[in-house]
Amino acid sequence: MTTNLRSESLDAGGRPSAGPRVGVLALQGDFREHAKVLALLGAEVSLVRRPAELAGIDGLVIPGGESSVMDKLARMFGLAEPLRAAIAGGLPVYGTCAGLIMLADTVLDAIAGQESLGGLDVVVRRNAFGSQNQSFETDLAIPALGDEPVHAVFIRGPVVESVGASATALASLEDGRVVAVEQGNLLGTSFHPEITGEHRFHEYFLGKVRSRANP
Amino acid sequence: MTVSETGSSRVKRGLAEMLKGGVIMDVVTPEQARIAEDAGAVAVMALERVPADIRSQGGVARMSDPDLIDAIIAEVSIPVMAKARIGHFVEAQVLQALDVDYIDESEVLSPADYVNHIDKWAFNTPFVCGATNLGEALRRINEGAAMIRSKGEAGTGDVSEATKHIRKISSEINVLRSMTKDELYVAAKELQAPYELVLEVAETGKLPVVLFVAGGVATPADAAMMMQLGADGVFVGSGIFKSGNPEARAAAVVKATTFYDDPSVIAQVSRGLGEAMVGINVADLAAPHRLAERGW
Numbered sequence: 001m002t003t004n005l006r007s008e009s010l011d012a013g014g015r016p017s018a019g020p021r022v023g024v025l026a027l028q029g030d031f032r033e034h035a036k037v038l039a040l041l042g043a044e045v046s047l048v049r050r051p052a053e054l055a056g057i058d059g060l061v062i063p064g065g066e067s068s069v070m071d072k073l074a075r076m077f078g079l080a081e082p083l084r085a086a087i088a089g090g091l092p093v094y095g096t097c098a099g100l101i102m103l104a105d106t107v108l109d110a111i112a113g114q115e116s117l118g119g120l121d122v123v124v125r126r127n128a129f130g131s132q133n134q135s136f137e138t139d140l141a142i143p144a145l146g147d148e149p150v151h152a153v154f155i156r157g158p159v160v161e162s163v164g165a166s167a168t169a170l171a172s173l174e175d176g177r178v179v180a181v182e183q184g185n186l187l188g189t190s191f192h193p194e195i196t197g198e199h200r201f202h203e204y205f206l207g208k209v210r211s212r213a214n215p
Numbered sequence: 216m217t218v219s220e221t222g223s224s225r226v227k228r229g230l231a232e233m234l235k236g237g238v239i240m241d242v243v244t245p246e247q248a249r250i251a252e253d254a255g256a257v258a259v260m261a262l263e264r265v266p267a268d269i270r271s272q273g274g275v276a277r278m279s280d281p282d283l284i285d286a287i288i289a290e291v292s293i294p295v296m297a298k299a300r301i302g303h304f305v306e307a308q309v310l311q312a313l314d315v316d317y318i319d320e321s322e323v324l325s326p327a328d329y330v331n332h333i334d335k336w337a338f339n340t341p342f343v344c345g346a347t348n349l350g351e352a353l354r355r356i357n358e359g360a361a362m363i364r365s366k367g368e369a370g371t372g373d374v375s376e377a378t379k380h381i382r383k384i385s386s387e388i389n390v391l392r393s394m395t396k397d398e399l400y401v402a403a404k405e406l407q408a409p410y411e412l413v414l415e416v417a418e419t420g421k422l423p424v425v426l427f428v429a430g431g432v433a434t435p436a437d438a439a440m441m442m443q444l445g446a447d448g449v450f451v452g453s454g455i456f457k458s459g460n461p462e463a464r465a466a467a468v469v470k471a472t473t474f475y476d477d478p479s480v481i482a483q484v485s486r487g488l489g490e491a492m493v494g495i496n497v498a499d500l501a502a503p504h505r506l507a508e509r510g511w
Contacts, residue, residue, distance in 0.1 A: 027473050028236040028257065049473065064233045066257040066293055073255065073473055097233070111252060111292055127292055132316035133339050135226045138219040155229045156294065156316070195229055 020209045023048040023057040027073040029065020029098060033194040037202050043209075051082045059092040059209035062099030064155065064192050067126065068111045070098055080117060087119040092185040092212055094205040100181075100188035101126055101158050108161065119186050121164030128159040128177075128190075140191075142171045142180065145200040152179070152191035152198075159190055185212060227341035227361035230294065230316065231425035234258055234362075234448055238438065238469050239427065241265050241452040243283075245290035247461070254465035258294040258316070260450070261287040266323050266370025267453035267492065270504065276324040278306040284313050296343065301510055302328025304337075311340040317362070318342045320355075322509035323369045323452075332510070335359030345429070347380045347507055349387035353408035353416070356424055363422060365446075366507040367430015370453050372494030374431040374440070376507055381428050381444045391417040430507065433458070433491050435471030435484050442475030459489030 019042035024031045026047035035045045038061065048054060060083075062070070074080040087093055087103075095103040101110075102117050104124035110116075129135065135156055139149040150171070160178035163169050171180035171189075179190040180201075185208050193201040220226070237257025242248040248259050263279040264272065278299055288295045294316035299306035301320055306327070310318045320333050322345050335342040336359035345366040346352035352363045365384060367377030391402060391413065399417055403410040415423055428441040429450035438449045449472055451465075458464045467484040474480035502508070 026236070030232045030235060032235075033232065065235070066233065066237060068252065068293065069237060069255045069257055069469070073470070076470065077474075109292060131288075131314045132227075132230050132294065132341065133311070133314055134221065135230065136219045136221045137223055137226055153225055153229055155226065155233055192229065195225070195232060 019043045020058040020206060020213050021046065021056060022059045022061065022206070022209060023053065025060060025062045025070070025074075025099075027077075027079075028069045029063040030192070030194060031061075031063040034061045034063050034096075034202075037194050037199060038206070041199060041202055041206055043206060048079075049077065051078050054079075054082055054086060057091075058213040059094070059205065060086070061205070062093065062095040062102050063194070064097035064099065067098035067101040067107075067116075068114050070102060071114050071116070074117075075115070080115070083117050087117060087186070090185055090212065092187075092205065092208040093119065094187040094201070096189050096192050096194060097155065097157050100124060100160075100190055103186055103188050104160075105164070120181060120183050120188055121166040122160045122181055122188075123162045124158045125161050126158050127156050129154060129157060132156055138173070140171045140173070140179070144170055145204060150193070150198055150200065151196050152189075152193075153196055154179075154191050157190040160188075222339035224361065228424050230341060231343070231362035234294070234427075235425060236473060237448050238465075238472050239296065239448065239450045240455055240465060241450070242287060242456070245286045247456055248287045248290045248295075250462055251455075251465055252291045252293050254462060255469035256293060256465065257448070258296055259287065259291060260296045260298065260319065260452075261315070262298060265453040265456060266506070267372070267457050268370075269323060270370040270495075278303070278309065278324070281309065281313055284310070284315060288314065298324055299333070300324040301326040302331050302333060304333045307333050307338060307342075311338055315340060320344050320360075322366060322506045326509050332358050335361075343427075345507070345510060346384065348383045349391075349416070350406035350408050351510065352384060352422060352426075353406060353412045356412060356422070357409050360424065362425050362427065364427040364429040364450055366510075367428065367432070368497045368500070369430045369506050370495075371431050371497055371500070372433040372454060372457075372492040373497045374433065374437045376497050377428050377430045377432060377437075377441060378444065380430075380507070381426075381441060381446055384422075384426065385445050388416055388420060388422070392420050431497075432468075433494065435467045435481055438468045439471045439475040439481050442472055448472065454492055457492035459491075464488050464491075
Protein backbone atom coordinates (compact mmCIF):
# COMPACT_ATOMS: atom_id res chain seq x y z
CA MET A 1 0.00 0.00 0.00
CA THR A 2 1.33 3.39 -0.96
CA THR A 3 -0.27 4.83 2.16
CA ASN A 4 2.05 2.86 4.42
CA LEU A 5 5.11 3.84 2.43
CA ARG A 6 4.16 7.46 2.74
CA SER A 7 3.43 7.34 6.42
CA GLU A 8 6.86 5.79 7.01
CA SER A 9 8.74 8.56 5.21
CA LEU A 10 9.88 10.90 7.96
CA ASP A 11 11.66 14.22 7.88
CA ALA A 12 14.83 15.07 9.84
CA GLY A 13 12.87 15.81 12.98
CA GLY A 14 11.28 12.37 12.86
CA ARG A 15 7.82 13.73 11.99
CA PRO A 16 5.85 12.60 8.98
CA SER A 17 7.18 14.60 6.02
CA ALA A 18 3.79 15.43 4.57
CA GLY A 19 0.19 15.69 5.64
CA PRO A 20 -2.41 13.16 4.56
CA ARG A 21 -3.27 13.19 0.87
CA VAL A 22 -6.83 14.35 0.45
CA GLY A 23 -8.65 14.53 -2.87
CA VAL A 24 -11.46 16.97 -3.57
CA LEU A 25 -14.03 15.91 -6.16
CA ALA A 26 -13.75 18.71 -8.75
CA LEU A 27 -16.51 17.97 -11.26
CA GLN A 28 -18.52 21.06 -10.28
CA GLY A 29 -19.16 23.24 -7.23
CA ASP A 30 -17.09 24.99 -4.56
CA PHE A 31 -14.19 22.50 -4.61
CA ARG A 32 -11.54 25.25 -4.41
CA GLU A 33 -12.94 26.47 -1.08
CA HIS A 34 -12.55 22.96 0.35
CA ALA A 35 -9.07 22.63 -1.10
CA LYS A 36 -8.03 25.89 0.61
CA VAL A 37 -9.30 24.82 4.04
CA LEU A 38 -7.68 21.38 3.76
CA ALA A 39 -4.34 22.85 2.66
CA LEU A 40 -4.47 25.32 5.55
CA LEU A 41 -4.93 22.38 7.92
CA GLY A 42 -1.83 20.67 6.55
CA ALA A 43 -3.29 18.19 4.04
CA GLU A 44 -1.70 17.55 0.67
CA VAL A 45 -4.63 18.37 -1.60
CA SER A 46 -5.35 17.17 -5.13
CA LEU A 47 -8.37 17.71 -7.37
CA VAL A 48 -10.15 14.58 -8.59
CA ARG A 49 -11.99 14.46 -11.92
CA ARG A 50 -10.80 11.12 -13.33
CA PRO A 51 -10.68 7.57 -11.93
CA ALA A 52 -6.86 7.54 -12.04
CA GLU A 53 -6.76 10.56 -9.74
CA LEU A 54 -8.30 8.47 -6.94
CA ALA A 55 -5.08 6.48 -6.65
CA GLY A 56 -3.01 7.27 -3.58
CA ILE A 57 -5.48 9.51 -1.77
CA ASP A 58 -6.16 8.89 1.93
CA GLY A 59 -9.48 10.71 1.98
CA LEU A 60 -11.94 12.54 -0.27
CA VAL A 61 -14.16 15.58 0.04
CA ILE A 62 -17.29 15.94 -2.10
CA PRO A 63 -18.07 19.67 -2.24
CA GLY A 64 -21.20 21.75 -2.41
CA GLY A 65 -22.71 22.27 -5.83
CA GLU A 66 -25.49 20.73 -7.87
CA SER A 67 -25.84 17.04 -6.98
CA SER A 68 -27.65 16.14 -10.20
CA VAL A 69 -24.73 17.53 -12.24
CA MET A 70 -22.07 15.81 -10.13
CA ASP A 71 -23.92 12.51 -10.44
CA LYS A 72 -24.16 12.77 -14.23
CA LEU A 73 -20.51 13.72 -14.71
CA ALA A 74 -19.31 11.08 -12.24
CA ARG A 75 -21.11 8.37 -14.17
CA MET A 76 -20.21 9.71 -17.61
CA PHE A 77 -16.51 9.87 -16.84
CA GLY A 78 -16.36 6.50 -15.08
CA LEU A 79 -15.84 7.81 -11.53
CA ALA A 80 -19.01 6.56 -9.88
CA GLU A 81 -18.09 2.87 -9.64
CA PRO A 82 -14.49 3.41 -8.42
CA LEU A 83 -15.88 5.87 -5.85
CA ARG A 84 -18.43 3.33 -4.62
CA ALA A 85 -15.67 0.74 -4.33
CA ALA A 86 -13.44 3.17 -2.42
CA ILE A 87 -16.26 4.04 -0.02
CA ALA A 88 -16.99 0.33 0.52
CA GLY A 89 -13.26 -0.16 1.15
CA GLY A 90 -13.35 2.34 4.00
CA LEU A 91 -12.03 5.51 2.32
CA PRO A 92 -12.85 8.48 4.58
CA VAL A 93 -15.21 10.80 2.69
CA TYR A 94 -16.73 14.11 3.79
CA GLY A 95 -19.64 15.53 1.79
CA THR A 96 -21.16 19.01 2.19
CA CYS A 97 -24.65 19.74 0.82
CA ALA A 98 -24.53 18.14 -2.65
CA GLY A 99 -21.77 15.94 -1.22
CA LEU A 100 -24.11 14.74 1.53
CA ILE A 101 -26.69 13.90 -1.15
CA MET A 102 -24.05 11.93 -3.08
CA LEU A 103 -23.21 9.92 0.08
CA ALA A 104 -26.80 9.15 1.08
CA ASP A 105 -28.18 5.66 0.48
CA THR A 106 -31.59 7.14 -0.37
CA VAL A 107 -32.35 10.52 -1.95
CA LEU A 108 -35.83 12.07 -2.05
CA ASP A 109 -36.84 14.75 -4.59
CA ALA A 110 -33.98 13.78 -6.88
CA ILE A 111 -34.31 14.45 -10.61
CA ALA A 112 -35.43 11.53 -12.79
CA GLY A 113 -32.65 8.97 -13.07
CA GLN A 114 -30.41 10.62 -10.46
CA GLU A 115 -28.22 8.18 -8.52
CA SER A 116 -26.17 8.64 -5.39
CA LEU A 117 -22.94 6.88 -4.47
CA GLY A 118 -24.38 5.78 -1.14
CA GLY A 119 -22.56 4.66 1.97
CA LEU A 120 -24.42 6.68 4.60
CA ASP A 121 -27.42 4.79 5.95
CA VAL A 122 -29.71 7.82 5.74
CA VAL A 123 -32.62 9.21 3.75
CA VAL A 124 -31.84 12.72 2.50
CA ARG A 125 -34.31 15.16 0.97
CA ARG A 126 -32.85 17.43 -1.70
CA ASN A 127 -33.71 21.20 -1.60
CA ALA A 128 -35.54 20.55 1.66
CA PHE A 129 -35.98 24.22 2.58
CA GLY A 130 -37.33 25.46 -0.76
CA SER A 131 -35.99 28.19 -3.03
CA GLN A 132 -33.00 30.46 -2.47
CA ASN A 133 -35.27 32.90 -0.59
CA GLN A 134 -35.42 30.29 2.18
CA SER A 135 -31.63 29.77 2.29
CA PHE A 136 -30.28 30.91 5.68
CA GLU A 137 -27.44 31.02 8.16
CA THR A 138 -27.72 30.06 11.83
CA ASP A 139 -25.78 28.77 14.83
CA LEU A 140 -25.82 25.05 15.64
CA ALA A 141 -24.84 23.39 18.89
CA ILE A 142 -22.62 20.43 18.01
CA PRO A 143 -21.26 18.90 21.23
CA ALA A 144 -18.92 16.56 19.32
CA LEU A 145 -16.97 19.63 18.13
CA GLY A 146 -16.83 21.50 21.43
CA ASP A 147 -18.86 24.12 23.27
CA GLU A 148 -18.60 26.91 20.73
CA PRO A 149 -21.55 26.70 18.34
CA VAL A 150 -20.97 26.08 14.65
CA HIS A 151 -22.07 28.92 12.39
CA ALA A 152 -23.78 27.09 9.53
CA VAL A 153 -24.81 28.36 6.08
CA PHE A 154 -27.60 26.44 4.31
CA ILE A 155 -27.91 27.12 0.58
CA ARG A 156 -30.85 25.34 -1.02
CA GLY A 157 -29.65 22.62 1.29
CA PRO A 158 -30.82 19.07 1.95
CA VAL A 159 -31.91 17.63 5.30
CA VAL A 160 -31.55 14.12 6.66
CA GLU A 161 -35.12 12.87 6.95
CA SER A 162 -34.25 9.63 8.66
CA VAL A 163 -31.08 8.23 10.17
CA GLY A 164 -30.64 4.47 9.78
CA ALA A 165 -29.32 2.14 12.45
CA SER A 166 -25.71 2.33 11.19
CA ALA A 167 -25.48 6.14 11.09
CA THR A 168 -25.37 8.74 13.89
CA ALA A 169 -26.82 12.25 13.90
CA LEU A 170 -24.26 14.90 14.87
CA ALA A 171 -26.37 18.04 14.64
CA SER A 172 -29.99 19.12 14.33
CA LEU A 173 -31.91 22.32 13.75
CA GLU A 174 -34.15 23.60 16.54
CA ASP A 175 -37.12 21.89 14.90
CA GLY A 176 -35.29 18.58 15.19
CA ARG A 177 -34.36 18.08 11.55
CA VAL A 178 -30.96 16.40 11.26
CA VAL A 179 -28.31 18.33 9.31
CA ALA A 180 -25.04 16.50 10.10
CA VAL A 181 -24.37 12.77 10.22
CA GLU A 182 -21.50 10.33 10.45
CA GLN A 183 -21.04 6.64 9.93
CA GLY A 184 -17.59 5.14 10.37
CA ASN A 185 -15.30 7.01 8.01
CA LEU A 186 -18.12 8.92 6.32
CA LEU A 187 -19.20 12.41 7.34
CA GLY A 188 -21.95 14.56 5.82
CA THR A 189 -23.34 18.04 6.49
CA SER A 190 -26.28 19.87 4.93
CA PHE A 191 -24.36 23.13 5.35
CA HIS A 192 -21.06 24.59 4.14
CA PRO A 193 -18.24 25.00 6.70
CA GLU A 194 -15.90 25.63 3.76
CA ILE A 195 -17.31 29.12 3.15
CA THR A 196 -17.53 30.41 6.73
CA GLY A 197 -14.00 29.96 8.08
CA GLU A 198 -15.27 27.12 10.30
CA HIS A 199 -12.51 24.50 10.28
CA ARG A 200 -13.62 22.06 12.94
CA PHE A 201 -15.50 19.73 10.58
CA HIS A 202 -12.48 19.51 8.29
CA GLU A 203 -10.24 18.90 11.35
CA TYR A 204 -12.59 16.19 12.53
CA PHE A 205 -12.57 14.64 9.08
CA LEU A 206 -8.77 14.82 8.83
CA GLY A 207 -8.67 12.94 12.14
CA LYS A 208 -10.47 10.07 10.42
CA VAL A 209 -8.12 10.32 7.44
CA ARG A 210 -4.98 10.27 9.61
CA SER A 211 -6.11 7.36 11.72
CA ARG A 212 -6.84 5.32 8.61
CA ALA A 213 -3.56 6.31 6.91
CA ASN A 214 -1.50 5.62 10.08
CA PRO A 215 -3.41 2.99 12.00
CA MET B 216 -33.36 30.95 20.73
CA THR B 217 -30.93 30.86 17.82
CA VAL B 218 -31.32 33.56 15.22
CA SER B 219 -31.65 32.41 11.62
CA GLU B 220 -31.00 34.90 8.87
CA THR B 221 -32.10 34.75 5.24
CA GLY B 222 -30.91 37.06 2.47
CA SER B 223 -27.51 37.84 4.03
CA SER B 224 -24.57 38.57 1.75
CA ARG B 225 -23.04 35.24 2.64
CA VAL B 226 -26.21 33.35 1.73
CA LYS B 227 -26.68 35.31 -1.52
CA ARG B 228 -23.07 35.00 -2.66
CA GLY B 229 -23.03 31.41 -1.43
CA LEU B 230 -25.47 30.17 -4.07
CA ALA B 231 -23.20 31.56 -6.79
CA GLU B 232 -20.28 29.71 -5.15
CA MET B 233 -22.22 26.46 -5.53
CA LEU B 234 -22.88 27.11 -9.23
CA LYS B 235 -19.16 27.36 -10.01
CA GLY B 236 -17.77 25.08 -12.66
CA GLY B 237 -21.25 24.83 -14.13
CA VAL B 238 -23.34 25.97 -17.07
CA ILE B 239 -26.45 28.16 -16.76
CA MET B 240 -28.75 27.83 -19.77
CA ASP B 241 -31.37 30.22 -21.21
CA VAL B 242 -34.74 28.48 -21.63
CA VAL B 243 -38.06 29.80 -22.94
CA THR B 244 -40.36 26.83 -22.19
CA PRO B 245 -40.68 24.18 -19.47
CA GLU B 246 -39.71 21.60 -22.13
CA GLN B 247 -36.41 23.38 -22.73
CA ALA B 248 -35.86 23.65 -18.97
CA ARG B 249 -36.27 19.87 -18.73
CA ILE B 250 -33.74 19.34 -21.52
CA ALA B 251 -31.31 21.70 -19.76
CA GLU B 252 -31.63 19.94 -16.40
CA ASP B 253 -31.28 16.52 -18.02
CA ALA B 254 -28.16 17.70 -19.85
CA GLY B 255 -26.50 18.79 -16.59
CA ALA B 256 -27.19 22.53 -16.35
CA VAL B 257 -26.53 23.90 -12.82
CA ALA B 258 -29.34 26.45 -13.25
CA VAL B 259 -31.67 27.80 -15.91
CA MET B 260 -32.53 31.36 -16.93
CA ALA B 261 -36.26 31.63 -17.60
CA LEU B 262 -36.95 33.96 -20.54
CA GLU B 263 -39.72 34.71 -22.99
CA ARG B 264 -37.33 35.06 -25.91
CA VAL B 265 -33.66 34.15 -26.16
CA PRO B 266 -31.37 37.09 -26.97
CA ALA B 267 -31.05 36.06 -30.64
CA ASP B 268 -34.84 36.43 -31.04
CA ILE B 269 -34.97 39.67 -29.06
CA ARG B 270 -32.36 40.90 -31.52
CA SER B 271 -34.18 39.77 -34.68
CA GLN B 272 -37.72 40.66 -33.56
CA GLY B 273 -36.86 44.01 -31.98
CA GLY B 274 -39.27 45.98 -29.79
CA VAL B 275 -39.11 46.49 -26.05
CA ALA B 276 -37.92 43.38 -24.20
CA ARG B 277 -39.34 43.02 -20.67
CA MET B 278 -39.55 40.64 -17.72
CA SER B 279 -41.15 37.29 -18.65
CA ASP B 280 -44.78 36.39 -18.00
CA PRO B 281 -45.14 35.12 -14.40
CA ASP B 282 -47.05 32.07 -15.71
CA LEU B 283 -44.03 31.07 -17.77
CA ILE B 284 -41.67 31.54 -14.82
CA ASP B 285 -43.99 29.51 -12.56
CA ALA B 286 -44.18 26.72 -15.13
CA ILE B 287 -40.39 26.56 -15.42
CA ILE B 288 -39.95 26.58 -11.62
CA ALA B 289 -42.47 23.72 -11.42
CA GLU B 290 -40.64 21.73 -14.10
CA VAL B 291 -37.11 21.62 -12.68
CA SER B 292 -35.40 21.24 -9.29
CA ILE B 293 -32.20 23.14 -10.14
CA PRO B 294 -32.13 26.91 -9.43
CA VAL B 295 -34.23 29.14 -11.69
CA MET B 296 -33.06 32.65 -12.55
CA ALA B 297 -35.07 35.32 -14.35
CA LYS B 298 -34.30 38.71 -15.85
CA ALA B 299 -35.49 42.18 -14.84
CA ARG B 300 -34.80 45.31 -16.89
CA ILE B 301 -31.92 47.51 -15.71
CA GLY B 302 -33.32 49.86 -13.05
CA HIS B 303 -36.78 48.23 -13.03
CA PHE B 304 -37.06 47.54 -9.31
CA VAL B 305 -40.74 46.59 -9.55
CA GLU B 306 -40.00 43.81 -12.04
CA ALA B 307 -37.39 42.67 -9.51
CA GLN B 308 -39.97 42.82 -6.70
CA VAL B 309 -42.28 40.65 -8.81
CA LEU B 310 -39.50 38.13 -9.51
CA GLN B 311 -38.74 37.96 -5.78
CA ALA B 312 -42.45 37.37 -5.08
CA LEU B 313 -42.40 34.57 -7.70
CA ASP B 314 -39.63 32.99 -5.61
CA VAL B 315 -37.00 32.78 -8.35
CA ASP B 316 -33.56 31.81 -7.05
CA TYR B 317 -31.58 34.62 -8.69
CA ILE B 318 -32.54 37.87 -10.44
CA ASP B 319 -30.51 38.97 -13.45
CA GLU B 320 -30.60 42.77 -13.87
CA SER B 321 -29.92 42.41 -17.54
CA GLU B 322 -28.85 44.55 -20.47
CA VAL B 323 -30.43 41.93 -22.74
CA LEU B 324 -33.80 43.47 -21.85
CA SER B 325 -34.60 47.10 -22.65
CA PRO B 326 -33.37 49.35 -19.81
CA ALA B 327 -36.11 50.94 -17.67
CA ASP B 328 -33.85 53.59 -16.14
CA TYR B 329 -30.92 55.16 -17.93
CA VAL B 330 -29.46 56.63 -14.73
CA ASN B 331 -29.93 54.23 -11.82
CA HIS B 332 -29.49 50.53 -11.43
CA ILE B 333 -31.65 48.66 -8.89
CA ASP B 334 -30.70 48.98 -5.19
CA LYS B 335 -30.07 45.27 -4.82
CA TRP B 336 -29.40 45.40 -1.06
CA ALA B 337 -33.14 45.96 -0.61
CA PHE B 338 -33.93 42.40 -1.77
CA ASN B 339 -33.85 38.99 -0.13
CA THR B 340 -33.30 37.30 -3.53
CA PRO B 341 -29.72 37.59 -4.83
CA PHE B 342 -28.83 39.44 -8.04
CA VAL B 343 -26.43 38.75 -10.87
CA CYS B 344 -25.40 41.73 -13.04
CA GLY B 345 -23.44 42.15 -16.24
CA ALA B 346 -20.13 43.99 -16.53
CA THR B 347 -17.69 44.76 -19.32
CA ASN B 348 -14.84 45.88 -17.06
CA LEU B 349 -13.70 45.91 -13.43
CA GLY B 350 -15.11 49.32 -12.54
CA GLU B 351 -18.56 48.34 -13.77
CA ALA B 352 -18.37 45.03 -11.87
CA LEU B 353 -17.42 46.81 -8.62
CA ARG B 354 -20.19 49.39 -9.03
CA ARG B 355 -22.72 46.57 -9.36
CA ILE B 356 -21.26 44.81 -6.31
CA ASN B 357 -21.47 48.09 -4.40
CA GLU B 358 -25.18 48.21 -5.30
CA GLY B 359 -25.58 44.69 -3.89
CA ALA B 360 -24.94 42.28 -6.77
CA ALA B 361 -23.98 38.86 -5.36
CA MET B 362 -22.62 37.51 -8.65
CA ILE B 363 -21.15 39.10 -11.79
CA ARG B 364 -21.28 37.88 -15.37
CA SER B 365 -19.19 39.49 -18.03
CA LYS B 366 -21.59 40.71 -20.69
CA GLY B 367 -20.20 39.58 -24.00
CA GLU B 368 -22.59 40.35 -26.84
CA ALA B 369 -25.72 38.28 -26.23
CA GLY B 370 -27.58 36.62 -29.06
CA THR B 371 -24.74 36.73 -31.58
CA GLY B 372 -22.93 33.42 -31.21
CA ASP B 373 -19.78 35.54 -31.56
CA VAL B 374 -17.56 34.93 -28.54
CA SER B 375 -15.16 37.80 -29.22
CA GLU B 376 -16.87 40.30 -26.90
CA ALA B 377 -17.01 37.74 -24.08
CA THR B 378 -13.29 37.22 -24.55
CA LYS B 379 -12.68 40.95 -24.49
CA HIS B 380 -14.64 41.46 -21.27
CA ILE B 381 -13.16 38.60 -19.24
CA ARG B 382 -9.67 39.56 -20.39
CA LYS B 383 -10.32 43.18 -19.50
CA ILE B 384 -11.56 42.33 -16.00
CA SER B 385 -8.62 39.96 -15.37
CA SER B 386 -6.00 42.41 -16.59
CA GLU B 387 -7.47 45.24 -14.52
CA ILE B 388 -7.33 42.97 -11.45
CA ASN B 389 -3.68 42.16 -12.23
CA VAL B 390 -2.85 45.86 -12.44
CA LEU B 391 -4.42 46.48 -9.01
CA ARG B 392 -2.38 43.66 -7.48
CA SER B 393 0.86 45.36 -8.42
CA MET B 394 -0.13 48.77 -7.02
CA THR B 395 0.98 50.41 -3.81
CA LYS B 396 -1.65 51.61 -1.36
CA ASP B 397 -1.40 55.25 -2.41
CA GLU B 398 -1.81 54.28 -6.06
CA LEU B 399 -5.01 52.40 -5.17
CA TYR B 400 -6.74 55.65 -4.18
CA VAL B 401 -6.20 56.94 -7.69
CA ALA B 402 -7.20 53.58 -9.17
CA ALA B 403 -10.49 53.76 -7.26
CA LYS B 404 -11.13 57.20 -8.70
CA GLU B 405 -10.35 56.03 -12.22
CA LEU B 406 -12.39 52.84 -11.90
CA GLN B 407 -15.25 54.91 -10.44
CA ALA B 408 -15.60 52.31 -7.74
CA PRO B 409 -15.49 52.44 -3.91
CA TYR B 410 -11.99 52.39 -2.44
CA GLU B 411 -12.82 49.53 -0.03
CA LEU B 412 -13.79 47.22 -2.90
CA VAL B 413 -10.74 48.23 -4.92
CA LEU B 414 -8.50 47.50 -1.93
CA GLU B 415 -10.17 44.12 -1.42
CA VAL B 416 -9.59 43.14 -5.05
CA ALA B 417 -5.96 44.32 -4.86
CA GLU B 418 -5.38 42.19 -1.76
CA THR B 419 -7.21 39.03 -2.82
CA GLY B 420 -6.51 39.14 -6.56
CA LYS B 421 -10.11 38.38 -7.41
CA LEU B 422 -13.61 39.84 -7.36
CA PRO B 423 -15.40 39.53 -4.01
CA VAL B 424 -18.14 37.56 -5.80
CA VAL B 425 -18.27 34.76 -8.34
CA LEU B 426 -17.58 35.75 -11.97
CA PHE B 427 -19.29 33.89 -14.81
CA VAL B 428 -18.93 34.63 -18.52
CA ALA B 429 -21.89 35.25 -20.82
CA GLY B 430 -22.71 36.48 -24.30
CA GLY B 431 -21.87 34.65 -27.51
CA VAL B 432 -20.82 31.25 -26.13
CA ALA B 433 -21.98 28.71 -28.75
CA THR B 434 -19.64 25.70 -28.66
CA PRO B 435 -17.92 23.43 -26.10
CA ALA B 436 -14.60 25.01 -27.09
CA ASP B 437 -16.02 28.50 -26.46
CA ALA B 438 -17.04 27.46 -22.94
CA ALA B 439 -13.67 25.83 -22.23
CA MET B 440 -11.83 28.91 -23.46
CA MET B 441 -13.79 31.13 -21.08
CA MET B 442 -12.90 28.77 -18.21
CA GLN B 443 -9.22 28.84 -19.20
CA LEU B 444 -9.41 32.63 -19.20
CA GLY B 445 -10.48 32.50 -15.55
CA ALA B 446 -14.28 32.33 -15.56
CA ASP B 447 -15.93 30.55 -12.62
CA GLY B 448 -18.62 29.21 -14.96
CA VAL B 449 -20.56 29.95 -18.13
CA PHE B 450 -23.96 31.25 -19.22
CA VAL B 451 -25.15 29.91 -22.56
CA GLY B 452 -28.07 31.77 -24.06
CA SER B 453 -29.15 31.36 -27.65
CA GLY B 454 -26.21 29.02 -28.32
CA ILE B 455 -28.03 25.87 -27.23
CA PHE B 456 -31.65 26.13 -28.32
CA LYS B 457 -30.80 27.94 -31.57
CA SER B 458 -28.57 25.03 -32.61
CA GLY B 459 -29.32 21.87 -34.57
CA ASN B 460 -29.25 19.43 -31.65
CA PRO B 461 -29.88 21.20 -28.32
CA GLU B 462 -29.78 18.04 -26.17
CA ALA B 463 -26.37 16.96 -27.42
CA ARG B 464 -24.92 20.47 -27.48
CA ALA B 465 -26.10 21.24 -23.94
CA ALA B 466 -24.51 18.06 -22.56
CA ALA B 467 -21.31 18.70 -24.51
CA VAL B 468 -20.95 22.25 -23.17
CA VAL B 469 -21.41 20.92 -19.61
CA LYS B 470 -18.64 18.34 -20.09
CA ALA B 471 -16.30 20.84 -21.74
CA THR B 472 -16.81 23.26 -18.84
CA THR B 473 -15.72 20.63 -16.29
CA PHE B 474 -12.79 19.37 -18.41
CA TYR B 475 -11.94 22.82 -19.76
CA ASP B 476 -8.21 22.16 -19.62
CA ASP B 477 -8.32 18.78 -21.39
CA PRO B 478 -8.35 19.19 -25.19
CA SER B 479 -8.95 15.48 -25.75
CA VAL B 480 -12.24 15.63 -23.83
CA ILE B 481 -13.23 18.83 -25.63
CA ALA B 482 -12.47 17.19 -28.99
CA GLN B 483 -14.49 14.13 -28.06
CA VAL B 484 -17.56 16.06 -26.91
CA SER B 485 -17.43 18.41 -29.93
CA ARG B 486 -18.12 15.57 -32.39
CA GLY B 487 -21.49 15.11 -34.04
CA LEU B 488 -23.27 18.08 -32.49
CA GLY B 489 -24.95 19.19 -35.72
CA GLU B 490 -25.14 22.82 -36.67
CA ALA B 491 -24.12 25.53 -34.24
CA MET B 492 -26.30 28.63 -34.16
CA VAL B 493 -25.73 30.67 -37.28
CA GLY B 494 -24.53 33.77 -35.49
CA ILE B 495 -23.85 37.38 -36.27
CA ASN B 496 -20.41 38.96 -36.26
CA VAL B 497 -20.37 41.66 -33.60
CA ALA B 498 -18.43 43.90 -35.99
CA ASP B 499 -21.46 43.86 -38.33
CA LEU B 500 -23.80 45.16 -35.63
CA ALA B 501 -24.60 48.84 -35.72
CA ALA B 502 -23.72 50.47 -32.39
CA PRO B 503 -27.34 50.97 -31.21
CA HIS B 504 -27.85 47.20 -31.44
CA ARG B 505 -24.96 46.34 -29.13
CA LEU B 506 -26.46 45.21 -25.84
CA ALA B 507 -23.19 45.28 -23.89
CA GLU B 508 -23.20 49.07 -24.06
CA ARG B 509 -26.36 49.18 -21.95
CA GLY B 510 -25.55 49.69 -18.25
CA TRP B 511 -22.77 51.88 -16.93
